[in-house]
Amino acid sequence: MEHVHETMPMHDHGGHGGHGDDCDSPCADMGHSHAMVFHANVCQEILFSGWLTTTALQLFGSCVAIFVGGVLYEALKYYREVLHIRATTVTADSRVNIAKNECGSTGNCNGPTVVKYSIWSCGHAVQTALHVVQATASYVLMLVFMTYNVYLCLALVAGLGLGYFIFGWRKTSLNDANEHCQ
Known part of the structure; x- marks a missing residue:
């Protein structure tokens, strides 16, 4: 019994091997197959065809x-949490006004006062x-x-570790509802 092995052709991007007219590039013979295993190649296309590393300095x-x-x-995740806390924290002056509006003229009400965004508020916008910026950044970093x-x-x-080290200790909760790629 004879076995025939066929190879899949590499993607040809415009007849240039995917690297434009730079045929002298050290990556010119590499093709554009994306490795599905961890590798340490210097020649790396990152996110789009214009971001191509061909030297160790470019990769660095x-x-x-x-x-x-x-x-x-x-930092963005932390900043969003800070903005949310600032927008929903009741100050002493606003507590009096909220209490008068929600608890009658005496201002006596039991339980905490909760302030929420309205759908048309500037804070919600x-x-x-x-x-949207965080979701986009999350997916871009996932693609990297x-x-x-x-x-x-x-x-x-x-970078994520250092970012968490710098900003994470200030977080009020370890449950990260703002994380997109979990």
Whole structure:
């Protein structure tokens, strides 16, 4: 019995091997197959075809950018929580006004006063915009990790770790309802 092995053709991006007209690139013979295992290749396409590393210095610069992105992602999560706490914390002056409106003219009511956003409030609009930014950043960082490049993955995890170290100790809860990729 004879076995025939067929190989899948590499994706040809416009007849240029996927790297534009840069045929002298050290990555020119690499093709554009995306590894589904962890690897340590210097030649790495990151997120889109314009972000291609061909040298160790370019890969290092990309790692630094991704590290900073991880720190900023954790900062954004913390900032959203701070904004929410500020918007829903009742000050002494506002407690008197809320108590008069909700508990009668005496201002006596039992239990905590809860202040919520209204759907048309400025605070809710800001939180919505920040939620969109956070969701987008979360998925972009997930796609970076899915390159399976060990250096990029380590840079991302280190950035998220440092970001949590800097901002996480201030959090009021360990339950992170704002996390998108869990």
